[in-house]
Amino acid sequence: MSTELLDAPATQLDIDRSRGDFVYPESHEFDAGTGLSHDTIDYIATVKNEPEWIREFRHKALDTFLAKPMPTHWASHDLENIVFQNIRYYLANAKRPTRSWEDVPDDVKKTFERLGIPEQERKFLAGVEAQFDSEAVYSNIKAAVADQGVIFTGSTEGLIKHPELFKKWFGKVIPTGDNKFSALNSAVFSGGSFIYIPPGVKVKHPLQAYFRINAENFGQFERTLIIADEGSEVMYMEGCTAPKFETATLHSAVVELVAMKGAKIQYVTVQNWSNNVFNLVTKRAIAHEEAEVKWIDCNIGSRLTMKYPGVVLKGRKARGEVISIALAGDGQHQDTGAKMIHAADETTSNIVSKSISLGSGRSTYRGLVHIPKHLKGCKNNTECDALLINPTSRTDTYPAITVRGTGNSSQHEASVSQISQEQIFYMMSRGLTEAQAMSLSVNGFVNDLVRQFPMEYSVELKRLIDMEMEGSVG
Amino acid sequence: MFGQSREVQQTLKFMSLEIRNLHARIASNGTEILKGLDLIVEKGKVHAIMGPNGSGKSTLSKVIGGHPDYEITEGEILLDGTSVIGMEPDVRSRAGLFLAMQYPMEIPGVSNANFIRAALQARLPEGEELEATDYYANLYSKMDGLEMDRKFTARSVNEGFSGGEKKRNEILQMLMLAPKYCILDETDSGLDIDALRIVAGGVNSYRSPKVGMLVITHYQRLLDYIVPDIVHVLVNGRIVRHGGKELALELEERGYDFIREETAA
Ligand SMILES: Nc1ncnc2c1ncn2[C@@H]1O[C@H](COP(=O)(O)OP(=O)(O)OP(=O)(O)O)[C@@H](O)[C@H]1O
Ligand SMILES: [Mg+2]
Numbered sequence: 021m022s023t024e025l026l027d028a029p030a031t032q033l034d035i036d037r038s039r040g041d042f043v044y045p046e047s048h049e050f051d052a053g054t055g056l057s058h059d060t061i062d063y064i065a066t067v068k069n070e071p072e073w074i075r076e077f078r079h080k081a082l083d084t085f086l087a088k089p090m091p092t093h094w095a096s097h098d099l100e101n102i103v104f105q106n107i108r109y110y111l112a113n114a115k116r117p118t119r120s121w122e123d124v125p126d127d128v129k130k131t132f133e134r135l136g137i138p139e140q141e142r143k144f145l146a147g148v149e150a151q152f153d154s155e156a157v158y159s160n161i162k163a164a165v166a167d168q169g170v171i172f173t174g175s176t177e178g179l180i181k182h183p184e185l186f187k188k189w190f191g192k193v194i195p196t197g198d199n200k201f202s203a204l205n206s207a208v209f210s211g212g213s214f215i216y217i218p219p220g221v222k223v224k225h226p227l228q229a230y231f232r233i234n235a236e237n238f239g240q241f242e243r244t245l246i247i248a249d250e251g252s253e254v255m256y257m258e259g260c261t262a263p264k265f266e267t268a269t270l271h272s273a274v275v276e277l278v279a280m281k282g283a284k285i286q287y288v289t290v291q292n293w294s295n296n297v298f299n300l301v302t303k304r305a306i307a308h309e310e311a312e313v314k315w316i317d318c319n320i321g322s323r324l325t326m327k328y329p330g331v332v333l334k335g336r337k338a339r340g341e342v343i344s345i346a347l348a349g350d351g352q353h354q355d356t357g358a359k360m361i362h363a364a365d366e367t368t369s370n371i372v373s374k375s376i377s378l379g380s381g382r383s384t385y386r387g388l389v390h391i392p393k394h395l396k397g398c399k400n401n402t403e404c405d406a407l408l409i410n411p412t413s414r415t416d417t418y419p420a421i422t423v424r425g426t427g428n429s430s431q432h433e434a435s436v437s438q439i440s441q442e443q444i445f446y447m448m449s450r451g452l453t454e455a456q457a458m459s460l461s462v463n464g465f466v467n468d469l470v471r472q473f474p475m476e477y478s479v480e481l482k483r484l485i486d487m488e489m490e491g492s493v494g
Numbered sequence: 495m496f497g498q499s500r501e502v503q504q505t506l507k508f509m510s511l512e513i514r515n516l517h518a519r520i521a522s523n524g525t526e527i528l529k530g531l532d533l534i535v536e537k538g539k540v541h542a543i544m545g546p547n548g549s550g551k552s553t554l555s556k557v558i559g560g561h562p563d564y565e566i567t568e569g570e571i572l573l574d575g576t577s578v579i580g581m582e583p584d585v586r587s588r589a590g591l592f593l594a595m596q597y598p599m600e601i602p603g604v605s606n607a608n609f610i611r612a613a614l615q616a617r618l619p620e621g622e623e624l625e626a627t628d629y630y631a632n633l634y635s636k637m638d639g640l641e642m643d644r645k646f647t648a649r650s651v652n653e654g655f656s657g658g659e660k661k662r663n664e665i666l667q668m669l670m671l672a673p674k675y676c677i678l679d680e681t682d683s684g685l686d687i688d689a690l691r692i693v694a695g696g697v698n699s700y701r702s703p704k705v706g707m708l709v710i711t712h713y714q715r716l717l718d719y720i721v722p723d724i725v726h727v728l729v730n731g732r733i734v735r736h737g738g739k740e741l742a743l744e745l746e747e748r749g750y751d752f753i754r755e756e757t758a759a
Contacts, residue, residue: 441562446599449559450613450667451587460612464603464650 052110058082061207064110068176068210071183081196081206088200096353098324102298107270109208109241130487165223170254171216172227175243178214185216190245193276193332194304201300201326205241205274212242212273217252217283226255226288226474242273248283248311255286257474270298271322277305277313281335284312290477292321292484295351299325304359307367309335316472317344319354320484328386330359333367333398340369345466345481348381348413349488357386357418358402362428366397373404374466377413378488385417385434393424400430407465408438409458409489459489508575511535511558511591511675511706516569518557527553529731530569535675538703542717543710544742545728546750551710552596554728555677559593560586573675588617590674594664594681596710600653606663607633607647610670617671636669640696657684665696676700677708682716694719714746727753 052063061082065075090099162172171182179186196206213229229244248254258275271293279285285305293299299322305313315329331340342358360369375383383406391398400423406415415436423430439461447457463470463485470478511534518528527550535541545551557564558571560583571578578586601609610633615624633647640662652660661681668676678697682690697720701707709720717725717739725742727735729750734757735741745753 440599443599443601445556445559445561445583446595447601447609448583449587449593449595450609450671451584451616452612453584453616454582456612456616457584460604460609461601464601467603 052108054108055105056082056107056109056208060109064208064210067110069180070176071180073187074179077191077196078207081203082208084197085200085203085207088197088203091200095326096324096355098353099298099300102270104270110210111240164225165227168221168223169218170221170223171214173214175209175212175214175245178245182214182216185247186214186245189247189276189278191276193278193306194274194302198302198304201272202274202302205243205272205302209241209243209274211240212244212275213246213256214244215246215254215256217246217248217254219249219280220251221249222253223255226257229256229258240271242275244273244275245278246276246285246287247278248280248285250280251282252280253284255288255474257288257290257477259290259292269296269323271300272298273301273303275301275303277303279305279307279311279313279338281309282311283308284314286314286316287329288316288473288477290318290320290473290481291325291327294321295323295349297322299323299327301325301327303327303329305329305331305340307331307333307335307338307340309364310337311335312339312341314341314343315358317342317356318473318477318481319344319346319356320481322352322354324353324355326355328357328359328388330361330388331369332361332363333369334363335367336364337366337368338364339367342371342373343469343472344371344373345469346373346375346383347485347488348375348377348383349491350379350381353382353384355384355386357384357388359388360390360400362389362391362395362398362400365395367395368399370400371402371404372469374407374469375405375415376407376409376462376465376485377415378409380410380412380414382414382416384415385419387417387419387421389419389421389423389430391423391425391428391430395425396427398423398425398428402430402432402434404434405465406434406436407462408436409462455490459486462489509537510572510574511708512570512572512575513554513558514570514572516554516557516571517567518553518564518569519567521563521565526567527564527731528557531728531732533708533726533733535706535708537674537706539723540701540707540709540720542720542722542725542739542742543708543728543733544712544725544745549728550731551728552679555593555595555679555708555710558586558677559583559591584616587613587671587673592668592671592673592676594661594668594676594678596679596683598652598655598660598664600655601651602653604651605648606651609651610667613667613671633670636666636696639669639699640666641692642666658686658689661685662689662693665693669696669700674704675706675708677710679710680712681709682711682713690716691719714742717742729754729757 052060058079061078065078092099165172191206194202196203215227217223246256277285277287291299303315307313313331317329319325329342333340340360344356346354346356348354354375358371360371371387373385375385377383385404387402389400389402391400402419404417408415417434419432421430421432439458443461444454444457447460448454463482470481473481513531513533516528516531517526519526531554543551553564557566560581566579573589573591611624611629618624642662652663655663661684664681681693685693694716709722722739725737725739726733735753
């Protein structure tokens with residue numbers, strides 16, 4: 021990807037997390053109750069004041085969702101433990117269930133401390149406080165880019181205020197019926213971002229959804245659409261490294277990216293939901309001629325994550341990249357990967373995935389690379405490396421690479437390794453404790469990828485790995 | 495220790511790395527490698543160990559370092575009078591022991607500078623931070639002394655280093671960690687002629703009345719640079735002979751067979 025984008029120092033963004041003078045303007049208290057039916061859809065569409073076409077879109081999506089079977093013929097059977105009728109599909113603002121600080125598990129509190137998260141923010145993340153005053157920060161970011169004609173807003177506002185842009189691409193990159201969970205999201209989505217970058221505009225600062233989404237208090241069924249018009253550049257950051265303690269156990273987002281001719285999009289995610297969450301996400305981009313899309317993805321939390329960011333390389337010389345790190349701790353399953361669909365000549369794709377499994381954790385890599393016969397000069401490079409920490413840790417790799425046609429090529433490397441006892445002894449003989457030696461090795465293993473994350477993320481990622489290792493060495 | 499007063503013996507104890515009747519075996523299969531080994535490395539002295547391949551030299555250094563592959567079945571290892579048996583390798587290291595390994599490990603993704611820094615940081619009391627400027631000043635001066643290019647600070651520890659570069663890097667770590675007792679396991683192997691002189695110079699610069707050294711080597715050549723006070727010969731898990739530095743010369747000339755024959759006789 022362009023060095024300009026890569027080098028854009030994320031830290032330049034002057035974010036003062038301690039400031040929070042925001043008072044929520046209107047306090048909607050909407051709750052669709054538990055369970056999912058066409059009534060739920062009507063409730064959501066009504067309270068959100070949505071245009072008719074969206075209401076219809078949602079109803080159709082619900083039918084698709086109900087008709088589609090669970091993908092358990094290839095995916096984890098843990099999916100069967102999701103009880104769809106026990107879930108709240110729409111819950112706005114103050115109705116968010118709260119708990120007291122005393123109920124927050126000690127390890128979560130400790131993590132907040134170690135990450136140096138401000139007091140106020142800790143309470144929000146732990147679900148103690150219904151809201152987090154991040155609106156101010158969001159407004160700052162929003163105002164800073166508005167001068168350039170950038171639209172940075174929520175999905176609802178996007179579809180209401182910018183229907184012509186929104187309608188053109190919404191549901192086009194990821195059709196409702198792509199999979200059961202994209203259908204679910206299409207039926208009940210709320211929150212998420214809508215972003216439009218006008219032609220030639222290079223957004224200097226990363227757009228951080230963290231603050232916007234916290235301000236809205238959504239995140240369960242996010243729907244994000246980013247359109248980078250010709251020759252524009254943007255970096256978007258989603259999530260945060262702090263563990264987010266959740267009462268809602270099902271999260272299912274859909275993220276669609278459109279990179280027009282020569283545009284560049286970098287989408288950075290750090291996912292650290294608490295270990296009770298099913299995180300079933302569909303992310304895909306369309307890259308037009310000479311466009312570049314790069315997904316930088318890190319999964320630390322959740323019970324089961326299923327996420328395979330993809331790029332449809334639609335225009336000549338388009339380029340797609342997925343950089344992914346997964347950390348599967350005790351009881352977690354990180355089922356992640358990438359999809360690269362080559363659909364034009366001279367398109368290139370690169371997938372680098374590193375996973376770490378510890379305790380009873382399991383990481384799965386699923387890759388799909390498709391280069392059809394009629395194309396010329398396409399290239400793919402896939403590297404996936406897995407590191408197993410304990411004898412009970414597990415990893416599986418399912419690369420599906422179909423490369424046809426002469427002059428197209430794919431390079432695939434995969435490795436599974438364990439931290440060698442010799443390496444640990446070597447480090448300990450220099451005075452590092454076993455836990456320190458382990459975290460240094462693990463950090464070393466992912467270091468080349470962590471460096472691709474914006475600074476503030478990479479520092480926190482390192483600390484999180486340290487903490488996980490401390491736990492694993494006993 | 496005949497003829498020494500109790501008092502002298504006591505003082506010596508606190509000034510030495512003492513190995514007493516050490517028996518050690520490979521934990522996984524029970525094979526005994528060290529078969530009653532005695533050795534005292536006093537502060538201020540350089541001891542050399544020579545011995546045929548497979549005689550147990552590296553095993554000795556790893557057992558002293560606390561490598562989990564080996565079990566001690568008998569004997570003692572005393573660091574300034576305190577037994578280190580049962581201590582984790584990192585505790586021994588922080589207590590002042592250093593092993594320059596025959597086969598240094600690679601640590602992908604961890605820069606040399608960060609690694610050494612972490613090792614130094616591990617020696618500080620809780621809550622105290624290593625001062626970065628001082629650290630780098632120290633690191634660079636030690637690297638200059640060893641004629642190491644600055645690019646080695648940013649490279650991953652030993653990854654893709656040549657054999658000689660790895661050995662030089664071991665000595666860099668030794669100088670940075672400032673141990674009380676250093677065990678150098680074939681540090682000379684892999685070093686070219688100039689590198690040998692430079693690295694030996696680095697080791698010599700660290701010789702002091704406060705430091706005891708145990709230098710394992712196959713070649714007399716190293717001992718021309720790092721002149722030992724005593725040379726030991728290790729055969730089949732035991733020290734079978736001691737001598738001055740001329741013993742190394744004799745070994746070079748005659749090989750180990752004559753010692754084997756003599757000990758067998
Ligand atoms: N972990 C181990 N597992 C199996 N065999 C071992 C192990 N460690 C040492 N040995 C065996 O013990 C013997 C002594 O090995 P050691 O490495 O100590 O020899 P050395 O004297 O250092 O030899 P060299 O001069 O070749 O370095 C050898 O026969 C070796 O194969
Ligand atoms: Mg050896």
